[in-house]
Amino acid sequence: MTIKFREEIKDLEAYKPGKPIEDVKREYGLDEVIKLASNENPLGSSPKAVEAVKKAAENLAIYPDGNATLLKESLAEKLGVKVTQILPSSGSDEMVDIIAKTFINKYDEVIMADITFPRYITTTKMMGGKPIVVPLKNWTYDLDGMREAITEKTRLIWLCNPNNPTGTMFTEEKLIEFLENVPENVIVVYDEAYREYVTRDDYLNDSIKLLDKYSNVIILRTFSKAYGLAALRVGFAISSEEIIHNMNKIRGPFNVNKMAQVAAVAALEDQDFIKKSYEVNKKGKEYLYQEFDKLGLEYAPSETNHIFVNVKKDANKIFVELQKRGMIIRPIMGTWIRVTIGIEAQNKLFIKLLKEVL
Numbered sequence: 499m500t501i502k503f504r505e506e507i508k509d510l511e512a513y514k515p516g517k518p519i520e521d522v523k524r525e526y527g528l529d530e531v532i533k534l535a536s537n538e539n540p541l542g543s544s545p546k547a548v549e550a551v552k553k554a555a556e557n558l559a560i561y562p563d564g565n566a567t568l569l570k571e572s573l574a575e576k577l578g579v580k581v582t583q584i585l586p587s588s589g590s591d592e593m594v595d596i597i598a599k600t601f602i603n604k605y606d607e608v609i610m611a612d613i614t615f616p617r618y619i620t621t622t623k624m625m626g627g628k629p630i631v632v633p634l635k636n637w638t639y640d641l642d643g644m645r646e647a648i649t650e651k652t653r654l655i656w657l658c659n660p661n662n663p664t665g666t667m668f669t670e671e672k673l674i675e676f677l678e679n680v681p682e683n684v685i686v687v688y689d690e691a692y693r694e695y696v697t698r699d700d701y702l703n704d705s706i707k708l709l710d711k712y713s714n715v716i717i718l719r720t721f722s723k724a725y726g727l728a729a730l731r732v733g734f735a736i737s738s739e740e741i742i743h744n745m746n747k748i749r750g751p752f753n754v755n756k757m758a759q760v761a762a763v764a765a766l767e768d769q770d771f772i773k774k775s776y777e778v779n780k781k782g783k784e785y786l787y788q789e790f791d792k793l794g795l796e797y798a799p800s801e802t803n804h805i806f807v808n809v810k811k812d813a814n815k816i817f818v819e820l821q822k823r824g825m826i827i828r829p830i831m832g833t834w835i836r837v838t839i840g841i842e843a844q845n846k847l848f849i850k851l852l853k854e855v856l
């Protein structure tokens with residue numbers, strides 16, 4: 499008897515994470531390794547969140563609050579929405595999964611960009627949906643192209659703003675123009691994983707107001723990036739009560755663990771930490787831009803905590819050579835890499851090693 503797997507998972511590939519720091523240390527006999535590969539916060543996390551986790555660790559035998567009540571209440575108050583409009587998840591990764599399971603039927607068309615967050619296409623295929631991939635223009639979402647790709651079979655559209663891995667953004671004006679032209683029965687997922695890092699003022703700052711006008715929008719946010727809680731896995735969706743109610747049926751009963759819940763509540767309180775993260779990132783970005791300019795390297799304008807840069811040599815080779823020297827970055831495609839903006843010393847070391855390997 500041969501084992502039969504669902505047709506939909508045949509062509510899928512498992513997510514390939516970067517090598518953990520400890521593995522790289524061992525492999526190359528290095529004492530220090532810096533990882534600028536996964537867009538983590540180089541400042542760590544709010545001390546208030548760490549304190550909350552320590553306290554919560556005193557009792558690990560009890561299941562977490564499956565409803566994440568306190569977290570939902572904190573978020574609802576902060577965002578000015580109803581508690582019933584929020585759904586926390588184990589990282590926004592899990593929310594992408596929940597959304598796909600809630601909405602995508604076999605053969606449904608699902609629109610996304612070509613160079614964007616990889617979970618969009620994986621979960622679409624997993625559900626048997628048909629990915630309609632619209633290429634970026636100047637490394638930026640082509641919203642006109644995406645709108646033109648809508649047909650009667652379109653079920654859902656994934657938007658990431660600003661985008662990972664290119665770091666680019668589209669404006670509030672563009673987004674509103676786009677939403678005005680999307681039929682109401684088509685779900686629009688608006689992933690704002692990097693919203694806290696945006697410096698431009700034509701970005702839609704208050705995306706929550708979209709929900710008053712567009713009943714088909716799901717906003718996605720995470721505590722993994724600016725909030726620095728990637729290890730704990732916590733993100734959330736904000737949408738209409740009807741959408742949240744239905745997505746809530748799909749999630750696991752205790753999908754957000756106890757540490758994640760208490761840390762997220764504490765982190766929300768510590769907006770000074772977010773402000774500091776923004777400032778450090780902005781400075782780091784300006785420094786890296788300046789160094790890339792000196793090296794004559796082209797890059798996409800970033801509104802995130804990472805920069806998509808053309809190193810003009812095979813990205814995989816550069817990745818390996820940097821790794822040997824204790825610096826982990828992410829090769830993306832061809833001669834393009836993605837580097838997370840670190841603290842000053844990390845950025846300087848990155849530039850020094852990059853010069854060496856180039």
Ligand SMILES: *Cc1c(COP(=O)(O)O)cnc(C)c1O
Nearest residue numbers: 589590591615662691720722733
């Ligand atoms: C990092 C990232 C996420 C997910 O992060 P989680 O750790 O799962 O919350 C979601 N979307 C984008 C675009 C990201 O870059």
